[in-house]
Amino acid sequence: MADVTAVRGEKIITLFSSFIMELNNVKSGDQIFSALVKILRKTVNPKWVVILDEKKKLLLSFPENDDQEYMRFSELIDWAIQNKSHSFYPAGDEIVGFLPMIRAGEVRGIILLGLNEEPKVEEIDSLRVFSFLSSTVAENVMLLEEVMEKNRLVEETMNYLHSILDTFPEMVIVVSQEGEIVYMNKRFVEEGDNDEIREKALGVAxxxxxxxxxxxxxxxxxxxxxxxVAEPLKYQSTIQAVTTIMNVTSTKELERLKQLDRMKTEFVANISHELRTPLAAIKAYSETILYSLEEMDPDTLKDFTKTIYEESQHLENLLNELLDFSKIERKALKMERQNVNVVEIIKSAVDSMMEYANSNKVQLTFESSDEVIEAYVDPTRIKQVALNLISNAIKYSKKDIENKYVRVKLKKKEDTFLLSVEDNGIGIPEDKLDKIFEKFYRVDSSLTYEVSGTGLGLSIVKEIVELHGGKIWVESEEGRGSTFYVEIPLGLEGNNGQHREDD
Amino acid sequence: MVSIEKMIDKLEELPTPDFVVQKIITVASDPNASVKELANAIMMDASLSSKVLKLANSAYYGIPREITVLNEAIMILGFKTVRNLAMSVFTYGALFQGSQGEDSGINREALWRHFVYVAVASETLGEILGYPVKEELFINGLLHDIGKVALDVISPKVMRALHKITSEKKRNFTEAEDLLEVPSHTSIGAKLVEKWGLPEMIVQSVAGHHNPELYIDSINAEVVAMVHIADVVINTMYPGDSLSYGKPELSHEALNILSLKPRILPRFIDRLKDKLVKVDDFVNM
Incomplete structure (x- = not known):
């Protein structure tokens, strides 16, 4: 008896195992029912099996036929569905089984079986479990099919959106609240994935x-x-940043060219004005002398000719500046270097500006760390640099304050000298600091003529400094004053006593 | 007042399921049993046979064709349902047999109604929650308060005292047991069904139907919890039937064990009401 039970137990386990294996492979509701029929045939070997849904619509018939024989049990089917009862009914020479498929207390369909003999308790229990399992699996498979279909739709939509985003000329990334990139479009992957861009974009995000x-x-x-450009995006109660990165190089270049064009136009207007002012003075004074020479006393005449001389000097300076500039443009500016004492050069520049400083009520001072600083430089050009910086400092002094000053300092360092020109003038706005060394650039609008100048001075100075292998920079605060620094290598090594021409 | 040992000794005085009922129980749970065997077992008692057939044809099952022979009843309703019917007939007899001496004065019709209602409620809950072997729930519900039958037989005095407290002070039966410090109907009932040789599932649902959390790790946890909920619901709907008049206490553990969502309760009550109107044949046996 015990052996029989064990064998039966084993048979049940085998049946369940093969049923579960069948269920593992099913992908649709129909396949579940085929698996069910297969297992029913192994368990009770029915003459026929019919599976109906809860509205008695035929889902499967084995063997296949559509004679609807089973409808003669219609009222028993209804009863079994209503009562959720598994039952068997003797009908002629066969026993008909009614196995409702129940899931979560609801009948999802019913299995009908035609048996040759009445089933054993164990068989009834197994059939009952099979029907429960099938309805559960059937429902899960249907849900799964639904979810898969939804997933497929979602995926399609996502791919569609991705391909749209990938066609963007801009790079697009999405940064999570934790600062990680959770999305990047194709453009970013191809173009933008370098440290500088990534770091800056993450910073903005x-x-x-x-x-x-x-x-x-x-x-x-x-x-x-x-x-x-980064925009906030609310996502699942966190904030993300949709960050768009655009290559604006061509836009920038165009902008730069437009500005250059505008500056050139301004420059032409400006330089005409600059040249006209001394020329008008020279013309007026010489005209007066020419037509009134006889009536002029020698002092007046001397005054007039002095003015003419000064104005022609000014004109010469302007023309020299223009010439220098055109040389720079043609890369033809040459440095004539020799060993000189830089202190002397700077001092002479300060001396020659002293009168201009006095007339503007600016106190101009000069000090040097050493008495002699020897360097291998072009003395004329270095003086030109000093003159330009000092005259700018005086030129841009404040109009109505006391104690205006310009402090020129020279300092010898290990193998460079540092020239600084400090003033307490009007200063330079922060956003303009990086532009003042550009050619034609003037902080104020050139056309207002408040301060004279070509706008070429600093760009020439910068070129000279750089041709000497040095650098120029400025520290400034608007309204408080500026300090220009020029640092130039002494250039003595290997050049002692030699006279050399540099490009 | 009365020790449990003494009580258990007196359990001997209680009616034991006779040979026929024992045989029915054995056959219904034997995997090798056939319809014929079960039918033969029931047919040994003619009065039982006719009562079982009457119940099988009752409105509760609503079978569209009249059943005239036991074989059909067994096949249509199933082994377990037929076993339940036999068990119902037996339990009804045990309850109304009463004590030999003094009468406790309780309303046995009401108590029997409670047994049947909880059996139906348990089965209905099982149906709604998708418990495959809902027939097992019927018998577990039917026998859950069998300890009260035992008390009534063994010690009518105690039963009378308990009933006085619960009815006059509107208390629960378990509270009265605690007050009088008498062995509980759950422990006595469990001993009894164990002695009858009924399955462990029934022993546990009798012992745990007020405290389902005790059997949370048992394989029968769900069944015990469902019987508990059925008992609470029926006690709420029909206070006093079970000799308990206080506010029934619902165990939250039972809800957790079943992962029961409150939204299914109205559905449960509706279906239960539909069924309770069809159980007259059980109530008035």
Missing amino acids: KEVIETGVRRVGEVESEGQFYSI
């Missing part, structure tokens, strides 16, 4: 996440200019 408002930024990388 971080600000957006912190503040919750739109932020913009710029970055230059490998000669290309990028503008960055």
Whole structure:
């Protein structure tokens, strides 16, 4: 008896195992029912099996036929569905089984079986479990099919959106609240994935996440200019930053050219004005002398000719500046270097500006760390640099304050000398600091003529300094004053006593 | 007042399921049993046979064709349902047999109604929650308060005292047991069904139907919890039937065990009401 039970137990386990294996492979509701029929045939070997849904619509019939024989049990089917009861009914020479498929207390269909003999308790229990399992699996498979279909739709939509985003000329990334890039479009992968851009873009995105408002930024990388725009995006109760990075190099270049064009136009107007002023003076004074020479006393005449001389000198300076500039443009500016004492050169520049300083009520001072600083430089050009910086400092002094000063300092360092020109003048706005060394650039609008000048001075100075292998920079605060620094290598090594011409 | 040992000794005085009922129980749970065997077992008692057939044809099952022979009843309703019917007939007899001496004065019709209602409620809950062997729930519900039958037989005095407290002070039966410090109907009932040789599932639902959390790790946890909820619901709907008049206490653990969502309760109550109107044949046996 015990052995029989064990064998039966084993048979049940085998049946369940093969049923579960069958169920593992099903992908649709129909396949479940085929698996069910297969297992029913192994368990009770029915003459026929019919599976109906809860509205008695035929889902499967084995063997296949559509004679609807089973409808003669219609009222028993209804009863079994209504009562959720598994039951068997003797009908002629066969026993008909009614196995409702129940899931979560609801009948999802019914299995009908035609048996040759009445089933054993164990068989009834197994059939009952099979029907429960099938209805559960059937429902899961149907849900799965539904979910898969939805997933497929979602995926399609996502791919569609991705391909749209990938066609953007801009790079697009999305940065999570934790500061990680959770999305990047194709453009970013191909073009923008370098450290400079990534770092800057993440910085802008971080600000957006912190503040919750739109932020913009710029970055230059490998000669290309990028503008960055980041917008906040609420996502699952966190804030992310949708960050767009645009290569604006061509836009920038165009802008630069436009500005250059505008500056050139301004420059022409400006330089005409600059040249006309001394010329008008020379013309007026010489005309007066020419027509009134007889009536003039010698002092007046001397005054007039002195003015003419000074104005022609000014004109000469302007023309020299223009000449220098054109040389720079043609890369033809040459330095005539020799060993000189820089202190002397600077001192002579200060001396020659003293009168101009006095007439502007500016106190001009000079000090040097050493009495002699020897360097291998072009003395005329270095003097030109000093003159330009000092005259600018005086020129841009404040109009109505006491104690205006310009302090010129020279300092010898290890193998360079440092020239600084400090003033307490009008200063330079911060956003203009990097532009003042550009050619034609003037902080005020050139056309106002408040201060005379070609706008070429500083660009020439910068060129001279750089031709000497030095550098020029400025520290300034608007309204407080500026300090220009020029640092130039002494250039003595290997050049002692030699006279050399540099490009 | 009365020790449990003494009570258990007196359990001997209680009616034991006779040979026929024992045989029915054995056959219904034997995997090798056939319809014929079960039918033969029931047919040994003619009065039982006719009562079982009457119940099988009752409105509760609503079978569209009249059943005239036991074989059909067994096949249509299933082994377990037929076993339940036999068990119902037996339990009804045990309850109304009463004590030999003094009468406790309780309303046995009401108590029997409670047994049947909880059996139906348990089965209905099982149906709604998708418990495959809902017939097992019927018998577990039917026998859950069998300890009260035992008390009534063994010690009518105690039963009378308990009933006085619960009815006059509107208290629960378990509270009265605690007050009088008498062995609980759950422990006595569990001993009894164990002695009858009924399955462990029934022993546990009798013992745990007020404290389902005790059997949270048992394989029968769900059944015990469902019987508990059925008992609470029926006690709420029909206070006093079970000799308990206080506010029934619902175990939250039972809800957790079943992962029961409150939204299914109205559905449960509706379906239960539909069924309770069809159980007259059980109530008035």
